[in-house]
Amino acid sequence: MAERTRLPETPEPMHRWEATDGVLLAGDVWGDPEGPLVLLQHGGGQTRHAWKGAGEALGAAGYHAIAFDARGHGDSGWSPDGLYDQDHMIADLVALIDRLGGKRPVLVGASMGGGVSLGAIGEDHVDATALVLVDIAPQIEREGAARIMAFMQQRPEGFDTLEEVAEAIASYQPHRKRPRTLDGLAKNLRLAEDGRYHWHWDPAFLSRPRDLKKRTDRLQACAQRLTLPTLLVRGGLSDVLSEDGAQAFLRSCPHSEYVNVTDAAHMVAGDRNDIFSDAVIEFLSRNVPVDGEPVQAPHETHPHHEGPEGDLNDVP
DSSP states (O other), X not given: OTTEEEOTTSOOXXXXXEOSTTOEEEEEEESOTTSOEEEEXXXXXXXXXXXXXXXXXXXXXXXXXXXXXXXXXXXXXXXXXXXXXXXXXXXXXXXXXXXXXXXXXXXEEETHHXXXXXXXXXXXXXXXXXXXXXXXXXXXXXXXXXXXXXXXXSOTTOBSSHHHHHHHHHHHOTTSOOOSOSGGGGGGEEEETTSOEEESSOGGGGGSOOOHHHHHHHHHHHHHXXXXXXXXEEETTOSSSOHHHHHHHHHHSTTOEEEEETTOXXXXXXXXXXXXXXXXXXXXXXXXXXXXXXXXXXXXXXXXXXXXXXXXXXXX
């Protein structure tokens, strides 16, 4: 971490909170602190900035929205021991909720963040009021997950110019328009001592062990335990969550609601934030309304059930 410097154009986080292992989580906040709490968790390789538009929309609607960088990502701290399994990320989430006063939250999670949210609720680590899963479910497509990992593992030596970074992103997301300027890339990068640009995440994040079958089995068990209001949002162009995978989740959790954003890919909120934000706010207006009864901290502690042996590892 000390060998790489955040670029000066990177927006400063609004807040920092201590999580587990002494790791500091960096986050941004929108809306009324007295409104229902909504915690936004990004996917692997992303940052809190992926939620900026959704956070602003939720805040304007009266919710207290918080997006934070996961450990090893963005402006959050790196694990001193390279611990990036999702059990540690669940522990970070629990610690953050405690730092925020223990209010029962809505959990919104994309990809990796969705796996953290599903595991946290399904194993009774977090007493949430509602769950929104964004392009993630227990059953995912191996090819799509592999494509993400291939993108993240490219150019470990770094990039010489921002133009090279922009070209790599464009090749990975050909459905998106190229930005007119390169200024927005700063929040995705760090500058090494040799002057080369590197992705913002800790390289150790990519070397964490993965077992897709264990991940699937554990998240499937969590899905079957869900009783709270749940919304699944899929990107219609996604190669990570297929329509078959979405329907399998809906069979496991039949009370869930489902939105398919036809012209969005895996990063749904980034591709079509307007449709995504409207769908989430409409769902929350019925299930966790701003003008409803205050959402208090839980009155009793729920047991922390241990999952099957192995990490709850997710695709980025």
